[in-house]
Amino acid sequence: MKKLFQLLFHRIIIIILLMIIQILLLVGMIWRFNQYFVYFYAICYVIGTILLLQIINSSNNPEYKLAWIIPLLLVPIFGGLFYLLFGLNRVKKSDKERYIRIREKQIAAVYGGGTARVLEEIDKKSPAAANQVRYIENCCKMPAFDCTASEYLSLGELMFSRLKEELEKAERYIFMEYFIIEEGVMWDSILEILARKAKEGLDVRVMYDDLGCMFTLPYKYDKKLESLGIKCVVFSPFVPVLSSRFNNRDHRKIVSIDGKVCFTGGINLADEYINARDKHGHWKDTAILLRGDAAWGFTVMFLTMWDFTRGEERDYTYYRPEGIGEPVPGEQGYVQPYLDIPLDHIATGENVYLNMIYKAEKYIYITSPYLVIDNELITALSAAAQSGVDVRIITPHIGDKWYVHAVTRAYYGPLLENNVRIYEYIPGFIHAKSFVADDSCGVVGTVNLDFRSLYLHYECGAWLYGTSSIAEIRDDFLATLEKCWEVSLNEHRNISWYRKMGRAILRLFAPLM
Template sequence: MLQILSTIFLVVYTLTIIGVVLVIITDNRNPLKTLPWILVLVLAPGAGLAIYFFFGQNLSKRRIISHRTRKRITTRLEENDAAGGTGIPPQRLPLARLLCQTALAVPLYGSRLTPYVDGKTKMDALLEAIAGARHHIHIQYYIFSDDETGRRLRDALTAKAREGVEVRILYDDVGCTGVKKAFFEGMRADGIEAYSFLHVKFPRFTSKVNYRNHRKIGVIDGRIGFIGGMNVADRYVLGIERGNGKRERWRDTHFRIEGSGVAGLQASFLSDWSATTKQAVGGPAYFPAPERLTENVMQIVPSGPLGKWRTLLQAVEYAVSRAAQRVWIETPYYLPSETLNAALQEAALAGIDVRLMLPERSDSRVVDLASHSYLDDMVQAGVKIAFYTPGFLHSKLLLIDDDLAVVGSANMDFRSFEHNFEVNAFVYDRAFNARLAAIYETDLGDCRRVTPGDWFRRPRTRRWAESFMRIFSPLL
């Protein structure tokens, strides 16, 4: 009897592995990604099957966020900006059309953007805007911690809810894993609508672990918006705590938006809200007629693992490959696609001023090793590498020439480009670009510049560790 059961188990298990391999093959993924999954499943079927269910399933064909809903919401943006200008630089028009096609990212005219380079200033600005809310407050974060910073924001939102202001919160279920349910249940009891995005239940919904909502959005009365890299937690305000008990600076970038760009953030939030709650929220109160405050043009670009296109990855690759003067990057992690990596190297070889700023130490030793494995060829191609030394650089910033800036929640890594739900702003404006370039130059003053001689003298054991961790880059 035991032998029969063992045979049945072996047959079922083998058929399961074969079935998963066939699913991976018929997904028509990049062969460089398909082959490693097949090898893992064949050589280590038990562990490979578990890893695949957590991290390997393809959600691109799932209808988590309805294209119809997104289209309906963005129609409101088109109505609001019917009188907009044509201020997109001619050389950026193909990029703008690409973003319209892949993300329904409508050009929005005349927004004013205020950058924040530290968590305290950003949090104070957000709390001030919330205090002035009269109709609604929409908050979306990957991490919303139950600590001093999180409780300050919670108390401010609770006070407005008691005044009758509509308060809606979306938080990521995995990003807030360590937060007790009572924290959000208390807000619900005080009249705040708070929901987790892609709630994870085991074992039925294991595939959702790998697809997280990494967006950071704040919208107040449809007139003030916030976007960037900062979550809600003490470390974004007080700094990152290292093993020695000391705190180092958490260098990040966030932005306040006024004007028509807020409608783009609103559309992204309400699309996620509809997907999560099945509630349709909209109307003039949420999309008030915007003032034209500047001469810039911007596109708010949500991106995620659903659908055929990898919007942010395609747009960044397209913009980098057409740079004429400079490509300046700040990112906490550098785990690029092969095409993006090649585009940056080609730009440097062609004489473009390509700079890549990374933290000396991020919040993950493993990710640092994998990131550094990509830098040998970058250094050889002439890319200027700099490591930020005073603390952890978590800023996400891309400057192309002197007329395009890309800011938001996405890192330069596989997870942001292919697995996470992200939102970035593509801003076509020389003045804004120059302002961010000045911030970049200031950060550069706090960096250790990499020279080829120093870089290639790294210990051989270090380089082996980097190469080994690179294998796992798509999972980090």
């Protein structure tokens, strides 16, 4: 009885019930006006036409527009209503103004010293690479750094081991920002270290996304962390009100230790990421460990999000570690942290990928859990492959969401027809988000190849140029190919007609998934 009572009053059940009630009320209101159907339909038609014009003339991605135009035309009453509730990704003016103020502090914290010199050095080595650096600087206000050593971590188990080692060495602060945290082997052992370090007097902070952790953490888990001396922020607490603001989730994964060491990549803090729990077969994920100046860039990135979420505005120079600008053991090449936010309506993550694809000369290898992409990426990948560049993509063989996995496979056709080679990871689910090209540049980050990551979520990544970790990413990709099945164009074409139909329908609404 106790378990049944807990289940009935679980936060998820309450939220679902409240959402259903709201939908029923909306349907009831429409039904109530049934006697005035002609007038009501005419009003909805006019509103739908206005919304249609607004969608067509907006700066949104064309496929996102199409996904909303179809329900507006087919079901003008409900289509217009749901677009008003979920399709208008408006940014509050106050949020934008606050972010601009915080970004000025970010600029003051990360620029200066040798940042201009670093760009000059890169420009001498490769004008194309320097253009990428300038693009990221203009969009993210984050420079490229030297004096940074990078270590590529090819599995969640490796990242977990290295993370615990570095956490134990923390002396001043530990900052952590994650989309998913779940109680279990991984998080419990990390939490033990965090609580102990907080008790020793370190500034320990944790930020997690409320929707990402809704099924993995108890309600008001932040209070538990605060009781352990750990400062905690819940990003965009989920309120059961029909609204589009919950489209914008904090999908980033950042750990900063004393501003000297940081981790980022695809790995969340849950047991499936280290294969302590079998969820979708073997879970393949990756991360990057940065030691040196670039770690300070990620630290500032965390602080800006912390201030933006918590409504604080502090001096970041207080957290600046000693030794900025000094060489570190294992240093090689350059690292540029970057972020992607929905506040500026710039698809920074996608454009970083596009720049790498268009500038690749020999090869570009891509790993992504999803392949739900727009026409720009399809065109870029196809053009590169048709130009003789070796374009290869690894996706999962076992999906985490059946409908997204079906949409991923729906995108194989136009790519295979243009000589892009696609592989599926047979042992299970691959969650890594990495690009590597020509043995010269690479990316490890949180940006999936899907519409939510590319346009709606808060994301981050590390762009690498001339680092030793680039060869490690390449070698890991080639080793992973040995555990993959290559998808052929004939096999893709010879699937059953009903699967083709289902995938085609799902692909039509892919931007809304």
